[in-house]
Amino acid sequence: MSEISDDDESWLEEEAVSVDDPLKNDNKWRILIVDDELDVHAVTRLALKNITFKDQDIEIISAYSGQEGFDILASDPDICMVLLDVVMETENAGLVLAQRIRHDLKNDLVRIILRTGQPGQAPEQKIIVDYDINDYKLKTELTAQKMFTCVISSLRAYEGLKTIEANRRGLDKILQAVNNLYQLDSLKELATGVLTQISTILNFGTEGVLCVMRPANAMEEAAPMVIATIGQSVTLQEQKLLPDSHPWTPSILKVFHEKKNLFSPMVDVFSIVAAHGQQFAVAFAPARPLTQLECNLLDIFCDRIAAAFDNLEMFELLKTTQEATVIALADLAESRDATTGGHVRRVCRLTEAIAFELMALGKLPNNTHSNFMAFVGIASILHDVGKVGIPDAILLKPGQHTPEERIIMQGHAMIGETVLAHASASVPGVSSLSIGAEIAGGHHEHYDGNGYPRGLKGEAIPLSARIVAVVDVFDALLHSRPYKKPWPLPEVIAYLNERSGTQFDPDVIRALMNFLEAEKPDWIIAEGH
Numbered sequence: 336m337s338e339i340s341d342d343d344e345s346w347l348e349e350e351a352v353s354v355d356d357p358l359k360n361d362n363k364w365r366i367l368i369v370d371d372e373l374d375v376h377a378v379t380r381l382a383l384k385n386i387t388f389k390d391q392d393i394e395i396i397s398a399y400s401g402q403e404g405f406d407i408l409a410s411d412p413d414i415c416m417v418l419l420d421v422v423m424e425t426e427n428a429g430l431v432l433a434q435r436i437r438h439d440l441k442n443d444l445v446r447i448i449l450r451t452g453q454p455g456q457a458p459e460q461k462i463i464v465d466y467d468i469n470d471y472k473l474k475t476e477l478t479a480q481k482m483f484t485c486v487i488s489s490l491r492a493y494e495g496l497k498t499i500e501a502n503r504r505g506l507d508k509i510l511q512a513v514n515n516l517y518q519l520d521s522l523k524e525l526a527t528g529v530l531t532q533i534s535t536i537l538n539f540g541t542e543g544v545l546c547v548m549r550p551a552n553a554m555e556e557a558a559p560m561v562i563a564t565i566g567q568s569v570t571l572q573e574q575k576l577l578p579d580s581h582p583w584t585p586s587i588l589k590v591f592h593e594k595k596n597l598f599s600p601m602v603d604v605f606s607i608v609a610a611h612g613q614q615f616a617v618a619f620a621p622a623r624p625l626t627q628l629e630c631n632l633l634d635i636f637c638d639r640i641a642a643a644f645d646n647l648e649m650f651e652l653l654k655t656t657q658e659a660t661v662i663a664l665a666d667l668a669e670s671r672d673a674t675t676g677g678h679v680r681r682v683c684r685l686t687e688a689i690a691f692e693l694m695a696l697g698k699l700p701n702n703t704h705s706n707f708m709a710f711v712g713i714a715s716i717l718h719d720v721g722k723v724g725i726p727d728a729i730l731l732k733p734g735q736h737t738p739e740e741r742i743i744m745q746g747h748a749m750i751g752e753t754v755l756a757h758a759s760a761s762v763p764g765v766s767s768l769s770i771g772a773e774i775a776g777g778h779h780e781h782y783d784g785n786g787y788p789r790g791l792k793g794e795a796i797p798l799s800a801r802i803v804a805v806v807d808v809f810d811a812l813l814h815s816r817p818y819k820k821p822w823p824l825p826e827v828i829a830y831l832n833e834r835s836g837t838q839f840d841p842d843v844i845r846a847l848m849n850f851l852e853a854e855k856p857d858w859i860i861a862e863g864h
Contacts, residue, residue, distance in 0.1 A: 344667050363394040364490050365413055369404035369432065370450070371377050375474070379418065388490050388840025401428035405435055414445055415493045418484065419468075421451040430466055437467045444496050446489040488749065501628055526563035529617060529640055533633065534565065542566025543619030546577055548591050559587055559616065583618050590616045596634065598625070605637045609644040658713050661767055665716040678810055679716045681859060685806045685847075686799075687712035688854070692846035693802075700798065706765040707799070715803045717771035718778050745779065748788050754775030756771040773797040778804045781838045801840040805847055808839075813860055824860070 363402065368376050376397050383393050398404035398412070400423055404650060408414055417436070422431040429449060436442050447468045452475070462471055469483060469492070477485070526545040533543065548560035559577040564570075571577065577584055583602045590597050590604040591614055597604045603625060607615040617637065625633070657763070665679045690711050693699055699707075722730055725747050729740045736744055752775045759768035777800025784792030786804075796804075812827045822830070828848070835844040850856075 349594050363392050364388060365394050365396060365411065366416045366418065366486070367396045367398060367407060367414050368418045369398045369401065369423070369425040369429065370418070371399050372420070372669060373399075375420070376851070379482070382479055383486060386483065386486065389485055389494075393486070400424050401432040404432050405439075408436060408442065408445070409440060412442070414601065416446045416448065416489045417641065418448050425464065431461070433466050433468055433748050443467075444493060444500065446470075446493050448472060448485060448489060450477065462688045482727035486610065488845050498628065525567070530563055530565040530619070533617065533619060533636070534693075540783070543617065544571055544577070544583070546587055546616050548614040548616075549576075557571060559584070559591060562615075565619075572775075587616050587618050590618075596630075596637075598630070605633055607637050607641050607644065609641050609648065611645055611648050614646070615644065630825055657767055661713050661716050664720055674804070678814070679719070682718065682806050683712045683716050685850075685859065686715035686802050686812070687803050688850050688856075689806065689843060689846045692850050693798075693842060696842070696846060696849075698842045698846070700794075704765040704799070707770070710765065710767040710770050711802070714767040714770035714799065715774055715806065717755060717767075718774045718803050719747065720754065720771070721749070721775055724750040736773060743788050748776055748779050770799050774799050774803045778807055780804065782840050783837045786838070796840075801843050805839050809847065810859070 349424060355671055358564055368379055376399075380395050383395060386393055396407060396411075398407050402419070402424075404419070404573070408417070419429045419432060421427065423429060425431070429451075433447055433449065436445065436447065447466050448470045449466075450472050452473070462468065469489065472481075472485065476520055514570060526547075528545050531546055536836055544561060544562070545563045547562055549555070549558050549560045561571050561574060577587060583604075586597055586599060586602050586604050590606045594606050594608055594614070602618050602620050604618045607617065611616070689698075690708055694708065726743060729736065729743055732740070752772050755768050755772035759766055759772055762768055774797070776788065777796050780786035780789065780791045780796045780800060781804075782793060782796070782801070784790050809827060809831060812830060813824065814824045815821045828851070831839060831844055831847070835841045851859075
């Protein structure tokens with residue numbers, strides 16, 4: 336670095352002064368001069384012309400009044416430093432601008448250096464106390480060396496504040512990203528969300544792939560499986576395993592083996608190891624080399640994501656356990672009535688299908704709980720669980736019931752609701768048991784209020800029960816029972832349409848017809864029905 340003389344003549348010398356830093360950046364340090372004297376602008380430009388800081392040049396911007404300075408700062412948030420005159424169009428124009436920068440523009444990062452040629456107009460102690468400025472200088476004391484020191488120290492302070500702010504914003508993005516990802520309930524959704532959030536954290540588009548290591552078994556070796564992709568890597572989604580020929584494969588395999596992050600000119604790969612032992616690798620090709628700050632932020636992000644994968648694993652385990660329990664209860668009810676074999680499983684599939692059709696039609700109520708779509712299908716399996724409380728002589732009677740027997744048979748709705756409601760009380764929120772209780776107690780209600788056990792009408796009947804009311808009758812008519820033969824599908828459809836608006840919810844009937852017409856499912860009719 337060249338030595339700079341304190342002589343005033345050195346202001347006009349054009350020596351290159353550089354403060355070295357190994358990081359190269361093509362951006363410039365933008366400094367705004369706000370002063371109504373043209374000579375001040377000219378002399379300052381000459382003094383700062385060849386100074387560089389951390390391999391970045393300095394760009395000088397000029398404003399000749401407080402208002403012009405404010406307009407420039409309002410349109411350019413990347414100005415690092417303001418050399419601000421006090422007396423311009425008014426005696427306190429510079430002080431007013433200093434306040435507006437902090438209060439109106441909410442800009443706490445830019446360094447403000449107040450310069451004055453009339454110290455009596457703005458006493459230093461009062462200005463430092465009353466205004467949020469970073470230094471106060473008399474124009475006569477700003478020699479070349481002092482100007483250099485003032486500028487470099489201000490830029491260094493600005494850089495430090497920008498780093499702190501970038502860290503804060505990055506951590507905010509991580510917290511928001513992790514919060515969003517914790518709400519996803521499938522591995523593929525979570526993996527896609529991770530790639531999307533990485534692109535957001537880096538604040539530029541990227542292409543990437545997230546893999547999980549398939550464990551070795553007797554038939555297959557351990558290999559990276561593609562779960563999600565983003566950008567140009569989307570074609571990999573069509574392949575189950577990451578191809579050996581893919582240029583990223585060696586790097587990804589190395590990360591899986593060493594369980595640590597890898598950075599290379601071609602691809603950056605982050606390692607995620609979940610507590611349950613499963614390994615994941617996030618590989619992406621950013622548009623430029625990552626800064627140390629970005630690497631640190633992504634490292635923190637991946638640590639948090641490991642917990643998200645663990646939570647998903649636990650969620651899947653609990654969900655599978657719950658489904659197995661529900662199916663066991665339904666099997667218990669079906670074991671007493673061999674003629675309904677397979678009925679509850681078909682009801683489950685068709686209930687889910689109709690729920691999604693209703694969602695596509697925009698017919699789900701606004702207050703529908705987020706768990707409804709996840710649980711309504713499995714909950715429908717329990718619609719007839721109350722039959723365990725019906726005597727065999729009535730439940731298995733091969734013929735029409737007497738009026739007295741019909742009343743007893745109808746009691747299965749309240750029995751099922753009571754049992755399931757009691758069980759669901761120990762599970763907070765909406766669950767398959769709470770929805771199952773709604774279905775058990777309401778799937779024999781009629782849309783016009785002529786059903787049982789309570790005679791509910793219209794939307795007073797839970798949506799889950801209105802769906803199963805249609806599905807239960809649809810499946811029962813299609814298959815044989817001790818008291819009837821199976822009906823042809825066209826007759827079943829005609830029967831349901833005739834009772835739309837009376838026995839059945841019209842929206843549910845429409846959703847069923849849309850599904851049958853669009854999908855033409857062959858599983859709705861069992862073999863030998």
